[in-house]
Amino acid sequence: MRSQQGAIVCRSLTKAYDGRTVVDDVSFEVAAGTITGFVGANGAGKTTTMRMLLGLVAPTSGIALVDGRPYRELASPRRRVGAVVDGPGAHPGHSARLHLSVLATASGLPGRRVDEVLDLVELTEHAGRRVGGFSMGMLQRLAIAGALLGDPGVLILDEPANGLDPPGILWMRDLLRGLAADGRALLVSSHLLAELAEVADRVLIIDRGRLLADEPLDQLLDGTRVVEMRCADAAAMLRAVTARDLRADLEDDFLVIHGMSAREAGELAVAQGAGPVHWLTERTSTFEEVYFRLAGPQVDPREAS
Numbered sequence: 110m111r112s113q114q115g116a117i118v119c120r121s122l123t124k125a126y127d128g129r130t131v132v133d134d135v136s137f138e139v140a141a142g143t144i145t146g147f148v149g150a151n152g153a154g155k156t157t158t159m160r161m162l163l164g165l166v167a168p169t170s171g172i173a174l175v176d177g178r179p180y181r182e183l184a185s186p187r188r189r190v191g192a193v194v195d196g197p198g199a200h201p202g203h204s205a206r207l208h209l210s211v212l213a214t215a216s217g218l219p220g221r222r223v224d225e226v227l228d229l230v231e232l233t234e235h236a237g238r239r240v241g242g243f244s245m246g247m248l249q250r251l252a253i254a255g256a257l258l259g260d261p262g263v264l265i266l267d268e269p270a271n272g273l274d275p276p277g278i279l280w281m282r283d284l285l286r287g288l289a290a291d292g293r294a295l296l297v298s299s300h301l302l303a304e305l306a307e308v309a310d311r312v313l314i315i316d317r318g319r320l321l322a323d324e325p326l327d328q329l330l331d332g333t334r335v336v337e338m339r340c341a342d343a344a345a346m347l348r349a350v351t352a353r354d355l356r357a358d359l360e361d362d363f364l365v366i367h368g369m370s371a372r373e374a375g376e377l378a379v380a381q382g383a384g385p386v387h388w389l390t391e392r393t394s395t396f397e398e399v400y401f402r403l404a405g406p407q408v409d410p411r412e413a414s
C-alpha cells in the first residue's frame with residue numbers, strides 16, 4: 110500500500126473569470142486508496158477544479174494541493190500525479206508507442222514503462238498505428254496510458270469513460286478499482302452518474318461552482334426511502350402526499366413518493382380512498398434522484414443520463 114501522501118486537497122478553492130465565479134469556495138479531500146466521483150452538469154465547474162489541481166489554471170483564491178503541494182511545486186510531477194483532462198494530446202501522425210515514448214523521455218521516465226502502460230490499457234496490438242486513426246475509445250485508453258506512465262499515486266481523470274463502448278466501460282471500471290486497490294487516490298468526473306456509483310467510494314456533487322454534497326456513496330444513497338406505487342386514484346394520493354410536505358412525482362397512474370415507507374403509503378392510500386393499490390414497492394433513492402434532489406430542478410435530467 111502507498112502512504113497517505115497520495116491525497117488530493119482543495120481548500121476554499123475559488124475561480125472567477127471576468128468577475129463570474131465558476132468554482133466557489135470548494136473544499137474536499139481524496140484519501141489514498143479511494144475513488145472520489147465528481148458529478149455535475151455541464152459547466153458546473155468540474156474541469157476548472159481539476160485544472161486548478163493540475164496547475165493549468167491559477168485559483169482566484171484558496172488552495173489546491175497534490176501530495177501536500179501545489180502541482181507546480183512538485184518535483185517529478187508525472188511520478189506524483191497522472192491526469193486525463195483533454196484527451197491524450199497526441200500528434201495524429203505519431204503512433205501510440207511513439208507518443209508515449211516522447212512523453213516518457215520529456216518527463217525523464219524509463220522507456221520500459223511505455224510497453225507496460227500499453228499493455229495495461231490493452232493497446233499493445235495497436236501500438237504501431239497512427240493515433241489519427243484511433244477511435245474515441247482508443248484515444249481515451251491512450252490518454253490513460255499517458256497518465257499512468259510515471260506510475261503516480263494520484264490520478265485526476267475528467268470523464269475517462271467518454272467514448273467507451275459497454276465492454277470498454279466495464280474495463281475502465283475494473284481498471285479504476287484496481288488502481289485504487291493499489292493505494293492510489295483517484296478523482297474521477299463523469300456525467301454518467303450510474304457509472305460513478307459503480308466505482309466511487311465517495312461522491313462530490315457540484316452545481317454552478319458550489320459543492321452540494323461530499324459524502325460516502327452509501328450514505329448518499331441510503332439517505333431516503335422511495336416508494337413506487339400504482340393505485341386507482343393516483344391524483345388523490347398525490348394530493349395527500351404533497352399535503353404532508355413530501356415530494357412525489359406522478360406520471361400517468363405511476364407515483365414515486367420520496368421519504369415514505371411502503372406501509373405508510375399503503376395506509377395513506379386506504380385512508381384517502383385512493384385505492385385499490387395495484388402495485389407498491391419500496392427502495393432506496395437512485396443516484397440520479399439524489400443528484401436532482403440536491404442540484405434542484407434547474408438541471409435538465411436528459412443532460413445527466
Ligand SMILES: Nc1ncnc2c1ncn2[C@@H]1O[C@H](COP(=O)(O)OP(=O)(O)OP(=O)(O)O)[C@@H](O)[C@H]1O
Pocket residue numbers: 126131149150151152153154155156157158
Ligand atoms: N477560460 C475560461 N474563461 C471563461 N470562462 C470559463 C473558462 N473556462 C471555463 N469557463 C466557464 O466556467 C464554467 C465551468 O466550466 P467547467 O468546464 O469547469 O465545467 P464542467 O463542470 O467541467 O462542465 P462540462 O461537464 O461541460 O465539462 C463554465 O461556465 C465555463 O463556461
